[in-house]
Structures are given as C-alpha cells and as structure tokens.
Amino acid sequence: MCQNHARRRGFLLTLGVLLLLLLTVHSAYAADTHEPWFGVDKALHFMLSFGAGAGSSLLLGVLSPGIPADLRFALAGALGSLPGLLKEIRDQLHPPDYFSYKDLTYDLLGAFSGAGFIYLLSG
16 A cells, blocks of 8 residues: 555656646746746745645645545645646736746646645645
8 A cells, every 4th residue: 555655656756747747848838938946926826835735735635635635735736736827828818917837837836735744744
C-alpha cells in the first residue's frame, strides 16, 4: 500500500511538472513576452493561489471526508486556480490589461503547491 501511495505521488508530481513546462513553453511565445518572470506581482499571484489551493483542500476535506486524498489534491488545485484564471480573463476583457500566461503559471504553481502542502500534511 505504501509503495502504491508513493507511486501516485510520483505520478502527480510528474503531471504537475509537465503542465508547468507546457505553460512555460506556451508563455515564451505569448504576447506578454515583455513581462518579467519574477517580481512582486508574481509573488502575489503565487501566495494568493497557495492560500486558495490549501483552503480548497481543507474545505473539501470537511465537506466530503470520504473523498480519496489524491482526488482531493487534484480538485483543490483546480479550484484554487480558478480565481487566478478568472482574473486573467477579466484582464483580457478590460484593456489596457491583458491575459498573462506568466501570471497564470504562478497561479497554477501556487494553487497546486497549497493543495500539495495540505495533501502532505494529511498523509
């Protein structure tokens, strides 16, 4: 059972890394190439999404205690990413702001990191 659990964690980690690589490659060719990869804005995207991912995981654990931990991790990461995605869509619809794949990358990193943090704490 422990080996199966470690295998699932490895799969989830690999899936997350692949997703980040895809987003990174895509954003390298996106319109926001003038935007830096590092800065206060990116840290804010990461921190807020980390909280959203961790909070989603905790909320799912309370509302649905029987849900498998791996599924809770995936759902919490997706739910935690939604505010950042919605913000980027809003930015695209209200110029002079624009959709930033770099911001979205940090949103995804933060949300899945927050969900993963709770996943690791809960065993």
